[in-house]
Amino acid sequence: MKSRSMRLIQGAAVASTLAASVFTFVGGTAAVANAASKKFTVAYVVGAASDPFFLSMKAGASAEAKKLGINLVWQGNPSVYSSATQIPIVQTLLAIKPSALVLAPTDTKALQPLVAQYIAKKIPVFNVDSGDANQSNITSWVTGNNLQGGQAAADALASAMGYAKNCTAASKCVVAIGVSSITTSTDAARLKGFAAEVAKKYPNIKALNPIVSNSQPAVATSGFKQDLAANKVSGIFAIDGTDLEGAAQAILTAGSAAKSIKVVGYDAYATTIKSMQAGKISAIISQQPALEGKDIIDAVYAKLTGKGKISHLTTLANIVLTPANCAKLCATYVYKTA
Amino acid sequence: MTNEREPILELRNINKSYGSVKALTDVSFKAYAGEVIGLVGDNGAGKSSLIKTISGVHNPDSGELIVDGVTRHWKSPHDSMAAGIETLYQDSGLAPDLTIGSNIFLGRELEKKGILGKLGFLDQRAMERKALEELEKVGITVPLSKRTVSQLSGGQRQAVAIGRAAMWAQHVIILDEPTNHLGARQSLEVLKVISAARDHGLCVLFISHTLPHVLEVTDRIIVLRLGRVVKDALTSDFTVESLLGTITGLNT
Amino acid sequence: MSTVETPVASSNEAPPPSPLKRIATYAANQQFILFLVLIGVMIFFDFHNTRFFGTSEFTNLLVDFSEAVLIAAAEMYVITSGGIDLSVGSTIAVSTVVGAYAIQYLEGHHFGEFPSLLVGTFVCAGVGGVVGTINALLITKARLVPFVATLVTLSMGEGLALVFSKGGTVGYDPAAAVWSSTGFWIFRWLTLIVLGITVILGIVLHVSRYGRYNFAIGSNPFAARAAGINVNRHVASVYVLSGVLAGLTGMIWYFNSSGGAPQNGIGNELEAIAAVVIGGVSLVGGVGRFSGIILGVAILTVVHDGLVFINVATTWNEVVVAGFIALAAVLQSLSSGSKRRT
Incomplete structure (x- = not known):
């Protein structure tokens, strides 16, 4: 059982401390802006700021912003991936009148009224990674191709389980799924891609209802343990890093029978790559957060200066890392948090 | 009451001020074992200050407090309890969710014998049984049961609270408005317990605004006005009218 | 010496209740009803998937129970001392997080x-x-x-946990997990230790x-103070105890x-x-x-785990838990209405 109401209270508390830090920041920017009037201030709001995915994105975006002379105001709840905590942050940032807002919405609908407020003040809004359901107000959206990633995950998992040989109509292969948030467009797209691919190509796979971990590894572990005890599970699809951690732990403590379970999961953390090399994970679906961050900053710059072309939607492919290609690719795609 | 005996409690020239407000001025009286003394006075007459001085909540600025022939200076209410004085304040009586036995022994629990007792295990059965015996000594009959105090009537509760004070007091029990908020029949129960405590050889200081109760149960009445003792006389010397007159200062 | 005649005195001589009445008293007991409900829920889960009454699932249930029971205790x-602790x-x-750093450093x-x-x-x-x-x-000062x-x-605490850990999991210690998954039958050693502590806490509270x-x-609290109990010292000790139990739970989560x-x-x-x-x-x-909270934790654990077990979407979890809280609250208000004063 998770505590929604409590989260709200905490969200408000975080937002108020944030407000203080943002306002002190504004004082600093104003002075800079006067000195060099060409300098833009861009508000950049992510889902869970301490997630290595967003840390990696920050590295890519910051480097590009520095090159282009853009001030980044980087914000996001440290760990809670929820619209309840994100909305007050976006609301607060409106007060600093940024040149543009880059937003990774934690809900496909909940942030839209706020986006409309930005548009009303003639502040262009961009989406990065996750996106609003209604894109009419959004100048540009750079995202990983999560639908394709979900499909690729299904293929990788089927191949790891030995689908042709081991999964039959009489004895279907049971797959457990873990997801951090079901209201986020990225998680939803991966789930959709996975389910579509299974429906199309793998009728002998039975997918269980997803475990919702709310970004807590221990909650994911507990859920996977239930799936493992209730069914003869052959594979696990972990939709983000938290769930991947949880899956590894559940298998570790479930005894020898669980050792043969194949795991395919999202996000190339240094730790998950290590687990793959140790044989505990069959494949890792990696996004390109640093590139997403760079590309969206380029789009913002193009919009603000009127120089260069802006495409409304840029989708970057999800990369499948396997023990076979790791030597070649892992170093490139591991999330860099520096 | 025979005054040849040594008083069990004696106050000599007690003074107490709160800042510039003089609460008690040269208060002196003697109290003996086996008597009920009514302590009456209007609001602000100094009744509470006097109780707090006797029970050790605070110390007097000057004057002497003598209990059983020994001059005392309290550091805390603990000291007065150790010297044999129990005080029952308004509203502080009992813990309603605990059983009668648990309340009687609250803060003075009986432990089991041997190693279990050393580990802090309580002998609940012995406490319930002894509580019953002790309450009967002051004339209160309650069932030996797991009944909590909250299941008793207001009068029964107050009776148990007084019984508790009477059981632990060596010398004096101080009762602050024990019949407040009680109906006539329930007040009667409480007054009977007070008489039983006196018959048991205790000195009872009975503080009340309800003058008929004071006249009914006390042997002697001390009237306070503006921090001074204005009258100290046998109860038989008073009527409701004369007592009221003394309290308000209309007659002295 | 006069004897006060009180209405309670008469119930002293009342005859012992008939067996039928005793059954009725049990049936009206909140804990008894909830216990029946718990058994019913478990049978329901097993009806859906007969692996539920198996050693592996009971092992899981006990592990999850032990993760939750100490903070509930x-x-x-x-709460029984008249306070509340939101910080557990x-x-x-x-x-x-701090424990993980310590272990990482030592190893x-x-x-x-x-x-x-x-x-x-x-x-x-x-x-x-x-x-x-x-x-x-x-609270006390x-x-x-x-x-x-x-x-x-x-x-x-929430903020510091993030600051200290920089947002990510600290340490990776499969050895701890391996040890915590050893034991016998449906018990793991860690679970047994937690159950032992739980029993001690229950005994201390009641006897x-x-x-x-x-x-x-x-x-x-006024009566307690008047009875010579050092109320502040006791209250302080209760919060320290609560903190220590939450800290130990942190270690259980580390293991798990x-x-x-x-x-x-x-x-x-x-x-909790x-x-x-x-x-x-x-x-x-x-x-x-104390038996009540054991039952409370057991119900939450069984519902939480069982719904996933029978493949119900986890989003339903909180709805079902809310139902149990409502049921318990209604039972409590019914029973208190019948026997407690206002």
Whole structure:
């Protein structure tokens, strides 16, 4: 059982401390802006700021912003991936009148009224990674191709389980799924891609209802343990890093029978790559957060200066890392948090 | 009451001020074992200050407090309890969710014998049984049961609270408005317990605004006005009218 | 000596209740009803998937039970003493992170696995004790209301867990997980230790002087003080105890997830309070049976795990839990209406 109401209270508390830090920041920017009037201030709001995915994105975006002379105001709840905590942050940032807002919405609908407020003040809004359901107000959206990633995950998992040989109509292969948030467009797209691919190509796979971990590894572990005890599970699809951690732990403590379970999961953390090399994970679906961050900053710059072309939607492919290609690719795609 | 005996409690020239407000001025009286003394006075007459001085909540600025022939200076209410004085304040009586036995022994629990007792295990059965015996000594009959105090009537509760004070007091029990908020029949129960405590050889200081109760149960009445003792006389010397007159200062 | 005749006296001579009436009393007992409901729910789960009454699922249930029971017990102590502790969840987070650093450091300095874990356990308990001490000081010295004082430490603990861990899981210690998955039959060693502590806490609450003072203070702090009990000292000790139990729970989570994740335990204070409510403990203090919270934690664990087990979408979990809290609250108000004073 998770505590929604409590989260709200905490969200408000975080937002108020944030407000203080943002306002002190504004004082600093104003002075800079006067000195060099060409300098833009861009508000950049992510889902869970301490997630290595967003840390990696920050590295890519910051480097590009520095090159282009853009001030980044980087914000996001440290760990809670929820619209309840994100909305007050976006609301607060409106007060600093940024040149543009880059937003990774934690809900496909909940942030839209706020986006409309930005548009009303003639502040262009961009989406990065996750996106609003209604894109009419959004100048540009750079995202990983999560639908394709979900499909690729299904293929990788089927191949790891030995689908042709081991999964039959009489004895279907049971797959457990873990997801951090079901209201986020990225998680939803991966789930959709996975389910579509299974429906199309793998009728002998039975997918269980997803475990919702709310970004807590221990909650994911507990859920996977239930799936493992209730069914003869052959594979696990972990939709983000938290769930991947949880899956590894559940298998570790479930005894020898669980050792043969194949795991395919999202996000190339240094730790998950290590687990793959140790044989505990069959494949890792990696996004390109640093590139997403760079590309969206380029789009913002193009919009603000009127120089260069802006495409409304840029989708970057999800990369499948396997023990076979790791030597070649892992170093490139591991999330860099520096 | 025979005054040849040594008083069990004696106050000599007690003074107490709160800042510039003089609460008690040269208060002196003697109290003996086996008597009920009514302590009456209007609001602000100094009744509470006097109780707090006797029970050790605070110390007097000057004057002497003598209990059983020994001059005392309290550091805390603990000291007065150790010297044999129990005080029952308004509203502080009992813990309603605990059983009668648990309340009687609250803060003075009986432990089991041997190693279990050393580990802090309580002998609940012995406490319930002894509580019953002790309450009967002051004339209160309650069932030996797991009944909590909250299941008793207001009068029964107050009776148990007084019984508790009477059981632990060596010398004096101080009762602050024990019949407040009680109906006539329930007040009667409480007054009977007070008489039983006196018959048991205790000195009872009975503080009340309800003058008929004071006249009914006390042997002697001390009237306070503006921090001074204005009258100290046998109860038989008073009527409701004369007592009221003394309290308000209309007659002295 | 005169004898006061009181109405209670007459019930002294009342005949013992008939067997039928005794059954009726049991049936009206909140805990008994909830126990039947728990059994019913378990049979329902097993009906859907007969693996439910199997050793592997019962092992899981006991592990999850042990993750939750100590903070529920802590909450029981605090609530029966008339307070509340909102900080137990975030104390788990901060202690698991600090404990993980300690273990990482010790193992990195060739301290040996077992001694490292043992020291880590003390570190977790110590961190919890520090949080509990802060609560105790805020409540008994700064005179803050327990709700506010522990709201302060709730936010503080949550923030510090993230600051210390920089957002990610600290340490990765498969050895801890491997040890925590050993045991016999449906019991793991860790589970057995937790169950042992739980039994001791229950006994202390109901038959020791400490437990008696706890109920007395929760029932009427003025009476407790008048009876010579050092109320402040006791209240302070209860919050320290609560903190230590939350800290130990942080270590349990470390074992069960082989690392210190700063999100661990966040929000679990409400789960603990829910267990207390389901167990029939009065939130205003003074009343409650320890067996009630055991039942409360058992129900929450079984529902939480069982719904996933029978492949119901986890989003339904909270709805079902809400139903149980409502049921318990209704039973409590019915029974208190029939026997308690206003």
